[in-house]
Amino acid sequence: MNKKISKKGSSKLVLSQIIYIILVIIFSVVMIAYVVRSGNQSAVKEEVYAKQIALSIDKAKPGTEIDINLNELNKIAQSNKYNGKIINIDNQKNSVNIHLALGNGYTYRFFSENDISWNINSDEEGKPNQLIILIS
Amino acid sequence: MVKKLNKRADDEVILSPFFFLMLAIVGIAIVTAVVVIMSSNSDIRVGEAKTLNDRLVYAIDDNGYLNDKIIKGGFDIFQDSDMNSQMFENTNDFYFNVQIYDENNQLKYSFVKGNKDFEIQCGLNGKKLAKCYSREIALLNPEESGQIFRVKIFSGVNSGDVK
Numbered sequence: 001m002n003k004k005i006s007k008k009g010s011s012k013l014v015l016s017q018i019i020y021i022i023l024v025i026i027f028s029v030v031m032i033a034y035v036v037r038s039g040n041q042s043a044v045k046e047e048v049y050a051k052q053i054a055l056s057i058d059k060a061k062p063g064t065e066i067d068i069n070l071n072e073l074n075k076i077a078q079s080n081k082y083n084g085k086i087i088n089i090d091n092q093k094n095s096v097n098i099h100l101a102l103g104n105g106y107t108y109r110f111f112s113e114n115d116i117s118w119n120i121n122s123d124e125e126g127k128p129n130q131l132i133i134l135i136s
Numbered sequence: 137m138v139k140k141l142n143k144r145a146d147d148e149v150i151l152s153p154f155f156f157l158m159l160a161i162v163g164i165a166i167v168t169a170v171v172v173i174m175s176s177n178s179d180i181r182v183g184e185a186k187t188l189n190d191r192l193v194y195a196i197d198d199n200g201y202l203n204d205k206i207i208k209g210g211f212d213i214f215q216d217s218d219m220n221s222q223m224f225e226n227t228n229d230f231y232f233n234v235q236i237y238d239e240n241n242q243l244k245y246s247f248v249k250g251n252k253d254f255e256i257q258c259g260l261n262g263k264k265l266a267k268c269y270s271r272e273i274a275l276l277n278p279e280e281s282g283q284i285f286r287v288k289i290f291s292g293v294n295s296g297d298v299k
Binding site for chain 2: 016
C-alpha cells in the first residue's frame, strides 16, 4: 500500500494547524481577560457600592449603624490614579455617589427620610478604610 | 492501492470562514452572558420594592392593630414610615398603593402615591419595566375588638440611577 504525501503539503498542514491553535489561544486569552476585567471594572464597582449603600440606608431603622470596609474601593481608585472624594452621601438630594475614577462616578437615590450622619475613618497612611453611617 | 490525501481541503476545513463564524458566535455568547450577569447582579429593584413595602407595613401596623391615627385622623403615611415624599412626587421611580378593607370587603381607607403606571408595568415582562412587590395582611381594629381589617400593600420601584 502506497501513500503519497508531499512534503510541501504536510508542512502546509502543520502550518495551518499552528495558526489554528494560535488563533484559539488568542481568542481564549481575550475572552478570559474580558470576563476578569468586567468583574473588576471601576464602573461596575461604583454601581454595586452605590446601590448597596442606598439599599442599606432604606432598610435601616433609626438607631442603626452601618460599617462598610473601603479597602476594595481604595485599591480601585489608586489603580485609576484618582485621589478625590470616593464617597458622598447627600441628605438633601437623598442620593449616594461613588467615585473611583475621573468623571461623575455613579449616583443612586434612596427614599428614606431618616437623618443620616456619616464619617470616613482613615488608616495610618491617611487612606480612607472604613465608612460609618449612623441612622437616626 | 494509491491514496491521495487532499491537504488543501484539510487547510480549508481548519481555517475556513466557518471557523471564524464559530469564534464570533462563541465571543458574542460570552459577552452577552457577562453583560446579563453583571446587570442582574446589580439590579436591586425587587429588594427596594420589598423594603418600601416593609416601611409601609411599619407605618400601618401597630403591634397587630391598625394604626389608630388612620381611623382617628392625623395619619401621614410619609411621616409615619420615615419616607421622603419628594422622591414619590418629583421622580417617576416609586409607587405604592395601600388599600384597607373592612370585614364586609368595603374599601375604608386608601393611600396611593407615585407613578401609577407601575400597576400595569409590573404585570408585564421587560427588563426596563418596574419591579414590584405586593402582600396582604390582616390587622385588628383598635376601636372595636374582634373586628379585622384586610390590608393590601402594593409597592413598585424602577431605576434609581441619577444622571
